[in-house]
Amino acid sequence: MKVIPMTWAKAVSSCSLDNLPKTADAVVIGGGVIGTSIAYHLAKKGFGRIALLERSYLASGSTGRCGAGVRQQWGTRLNCLLSIDSVRAFERMDDELNYSRSIEFKQGGYLLLAYTRREADQFKKNVLLQQELGIPVSLLTPLEAREIVPILSTDGVLLATFCPTDGHANPFHVTYAYASAGKRLGVDLHTFTEAHEILTESGKITGVKTNKGTISTNTVINAAGPYSGVVAQMVGLDIPFYPERHQILVTEPVDPVLGPMVMSFSRRFYCQQTPHGSFIMGMGDPKEKPGFSISGTWEFLVEMATEITKVLPPVGNLSVVRQWAGLYDMTPDAHPILGPTPCEGFYLACGFSGHGFMLAPVTGKLISEIVCDEEPSIDIHGLDLGRFERGELVIEPSVV
Amino acid sequence: MTDKKLSKEKKTDKSEITLICRCEDVTLEEIRDLIAEGYTTAEEIKRITRCGMGPCQGRTCRELLLAEVARALGEKVDKVAPTRYRQPTKPIRLGGIIEGDTNDLG
Numbered sequence: 001m002k003v004i005p006m007t008w009a010k011a012v013s014s015c016s017l018d019n020l021p022k023t024a025d026a027v028v029i030g031g032g033v034i035g036t037s038i039a040y041h042l043a044k045k046g047f048g049r050i051a052l053l054e055r056s057y058l059a060s061g062s063t064g065r066c067g068a069g070v071r072q073q074w075g076t077r078l079n080c081l082l083s084i085d086s087v088r089a090f091e092r093m094d095d096e097l098n099y100s101r102s103i104e105f106k107q108g109g110y111l112l113l114a115y116t117r118r119e120a121d122q123f124k125k126n127v128l129l130q131q132e133l134g135i136p137v138s139l140l141t142p143l144e145a146r147e148i149v150p151i152l153s154t155d156g157v158l159l160a161t162f163c164p165t166d167g168h169a170n171p172f173h174v175t176y177a178y179a180s181a182g183k184r185l186g187v188d189l190h191t192f193t194e195a196h197e198i199l200t201e202s203g204k205i206t207g208v209k210t211n212k213g214t215i216s217t218n219t220v221i222n223a224a225g226p227y228s229g230v231v232a233q234m235v236g237l238d239i240p241f242y243p244e245r246h247q248i249l250v251t252e253p254v255d256p257v258l259g260p261m262v263m264s265f266s267r268r269f270y271c272q273q274t275p276h277g278s279f280i281m282g283m284g285d286p287k288e289k290p291g292f293s294i295s296g297t298w299e300f301l302v303e304m305a306t307e308i309t310k311v312l313p314p315v316g317n318l319s320v321v322r323q324w325a326g327l328y329d330m331t332p333d334a335h336p337i338l339g340p341t342p343c344e345g346f347y348l349a350c351g352f353s354g355h356g357f358m359l360a361p362v363t364g365k366l367i368s369e370i371v372c373d374e375e376p377s378i379d380i381h382g383l384d385l386g387r388f389e390r391g392e393l394v395i396e397p398s399v400v
Numbered sequence: 401m402t403d404k405k406l407s408k409e410k411k412t413d414k415s416e417i418t419l420i421c422r423c424e425d426v427t428l429e430e431i432r433d434l435i436a437e438g439y440t441t442a443e444e445i446k447r448i449t450r451c452g453m454g455p456c457q458g459r460t461c462r463e464l465l466l467a468e469v470a471r472a473l474g475e476k477v478d479k480v481a482p483t484r485y486r487q488p489t490k491p492i493r494l495g496g497i498i499e500g501d502t503n504d505l506g
Contacts, residue, residue, distance in 0.1 A: 057441045064447065101448070172447035191441075252455050252491060276450065296487060305497040316495030321455050322486050 021188055023216040024051040026371065027208050029195045029231055030223035031056075032063035033171060034349050034356055036178035037364030038221055040097070043185035045368050050187045051215055052179075053208070055194035059175040062225040063357060065294070065326025067248060067270055067282050069261050070358040071110045071166040072135045075126045075397040079335075079355075080133045081378050082362050089361030090169055097181035103173045104275050109260035110166035111140075111149055112398075113157050113311075116266050120158045122397050127161055137163040151257060151314045168261055168272050171357055178364070195224075198234040198346070205235070205345035219371060221347045226292070226327035228350030235343040240388050241351055242290035244330045246282060247300040249323040251315075253277030262312065265398055269307050271315070279318060281308055290330070296323045328354040333393035338363065338383045339370055347371060348385060354399065420468075421461035423454020431465060435472045442469050442483050452483055455491050 025047055028035045031054025039052045054060070070090055072083040089096070090105045114120040123139065130137045140162055142154035148162060179189055190212065197209035198220055207216045224231045226243035258273035271281035283304050301323060309316035331337060331351035336359065340347055349367050352359060366376045382394055418428040426449045434445050442465050445451060451465055452458030458465075462483055470477040 057444050059447065060443065172444075176444075176448065250453075251494070298487075301488075301497055305494040309495055309498060316498075317493065319455070319491035319493050320488060320497075321457060321491045322453070323488070324486055 019188075020190060020193065020210065020213045021049065021051055021215060024049045024188070025217065026050045026219040026221065027195075027215055027217045028052045028221045028223055029208070030054065030061075030225060030228075031058045031175075031179070031189070031191060032061050032223065032225055032356075033059065033175045033178065033360040034063075034225070034352070034363055035221075035223035036175050036182060037360045038223055038349060038367045039187045039189075040178045040182035040185070041364035041368035042371060043182050043187045045372055047368070047372060050182070051217075052182070052187055052189050053193045053195050053210060054189070054191045057191050058179055058189070059172050061227075062326045062329065063171050063175055065248065065324055066171055066357045067272070067280060068168045068171050068274075068357060069110070069166075069263075069270060069272065070105075070168055071163070071261070073110055073112055073126065073130060073137055073161060073163050073166065073398070075122065075129070076394060077129060077133070078378075078380070078382065078394065079396055080130055080135060082359055082380075084133065084135060085362040085365070085378065086359055087165060089365075090167075090174075093169075093174070093177060093361070097177040098184075099173070099177035099180065101173055101176075102170075103177055104170040105167060106169070106275050107165050107167035108258075108272075109148070109162055109164040111145060111152075111260040111262050112161045113145070113262065113264045114159050114161075114266075115156050115264060117158065119266050123159060123161050126398060130163070135163055136165055137161055148260060149258060149262060149312075151312050152262065153311055153313055155310070162260065166261065168274070170274075174357070174360065178360075195231060195234070198231070200235055200343060203342070203344055205343065218345045219347070220345060221349055221367060221371065223349045225350065225352075225356065226329045228329055228348065232341075232348070235341075235346050237341055237343060237346070239337060239348070239351070239385060240332050241337075242330050243292055243327040244288055244290055245293055245325050246284060246288075246328055246354065247296055247304075247323065247325045248280065248282035249301065249304060249320050251279040251318040252321055254279075254318065257314075258312070264311075267307060267311075269304070269311070271308055271312060278321075279315060283307060292327065294325045294327060296325050300325075328352075329356070330354075332388065334396050334399050335383055335394045336363070337385050338366060338380050339385070341385055420464045421449070421451040421454065421458075423456050423461075424450040424452075426451040426461070428468070431468050432472075435469065440469060440473060441481065442466055443481070445469070446483050457486075458483060
């Protein structure tokens with residue numbers, strides 16, 4: 001029988017089951033990329049004792065299931081500004097977070113394909129906006145697009161846009177990078193710890209009851225992804241919000257042949273090749289009903305295979321090794337809900353509608369500023385919860 | 401070379417060549433290092449190292465990884481949560497999926 005080294009015993013005790021603090025200055029609910037980013041940024045500001053609750057392991061929900069893309073090519077000024085800030089953060093993340101591995105940020109660009117006249121017109125408008133904000137994007141003919149992606153079929157492509165500083169990163173590593181940097185700054189990470197009840201007194205937060213005990217706190221940040229609606233209801237708050245399944249698959253790894261993420265809004269697909277060599281691709285399904293199911297279907301496999309072999313024909317020779325699904329946390333305008341709520345001390349960082357991973361760095365920064373009662377460094381008051389009642393939706397024309 | 405030094409080198413050599421995941425070249429040493437860092441679920445170790453993410457989807461390494469985690473936690477292996485099984489059971493060519501869908505026999 002082999003003796004267990006001391007370091008192992010130490011590791012195990014660091015995640016033991018009964019070390020939930022009695023009090024915390026802030027409790028973050030959700031151990032995905034949004035929650036860990038918020039916890040890190042709050043700790044960096046010296047907010048005090050921060051406890052992060054995750055009901056399973058870190059990145060076990062939507063983060064670990066996502067398509068991992070990071071783009072700046074948006075159709076609204078606000079989304080462009082948020083994503084420019086996030087891309088800068090991804091570029092320096094390994095150093096800033098002093099991560100012992102790599103977040104595998106690959107800036108191979110995003111190639112967006114327009115297949116309809118309407119889409120082409122929208123892209124022309126988007127490019128003007130993006131260029132005005134300093135995003136290095138250009139409008140390309142189908143042949144120019146094929147110079148960037150030689151395996152691209154230009155059938156039906158009217159035009160394309162390309163931004164070389166877009167890309168993708170590894171969602172697991174980004175989450176673990178934030179978590180470990182946060183931990184070094186004193187964040188208490190509690191995995192397999194589920195928030196069951198949020199305690200309030202005359203409209204103010206007083207604590208969180210979990211399966212491991214109760215924490216007293218005046219500040220709770222809801223970063224529970226597709227379960228944010230469930231968490232919001234713990235304080236009696238109904239947010240206009242629903243979970244929606246999206247499916248995805250991964251192939252065997254091959255030599256690098258695809259630089260950018262290739263994406264179409266009208267045909268609802270995206271496809272990238274990871275630094276590891278595997279291709280990851282996904283598709284939205286307009287018939288998908290709201291719900292918490294995350295099982296994969298055969299129909300997706302057929303639709304995805306059909307679509308991708310039309311757009312990137314040689315990919316048809318690759319084998320799928322695995323398919324899975326995850327949940328988008330959808331809002332009526334496909335924009336996140338960020339900021340305070342009528343319940344004092346209860347903040348929302350949810351409703352990312354499929355773009356949470358890429359917005360995680362800037363979200364952590366902005367939410368930490370808001371919680372610390374500072375003026376957010378990007379004006380996001382339009383992303384508050386009140387916009388739905390006011391009827392001031394932020395409509396983004398360019399989403400999958 | 402003293403006996404002590406020799407045995408230490410032997411041990412290092414051995415751990416360097418003990419492959420747990422043959423698809424993704426993950427060694428026993430890497431897995432033990434991660435457990436020491438505090439990653440004590442098979443799912444997390446899989447996500448960091450890619451152990452079990454290759455073409456065979458963990459047919460060999462899933463059990464080995466679970467055994468290592470169980471040993472570190474002092475648990476029986478059947479008490480440790482295994483990584484998830486997902487379709488397809490075997491790798492299938494994307495092109496083949498479409499051919500299969502459109503060329504049904506009969």
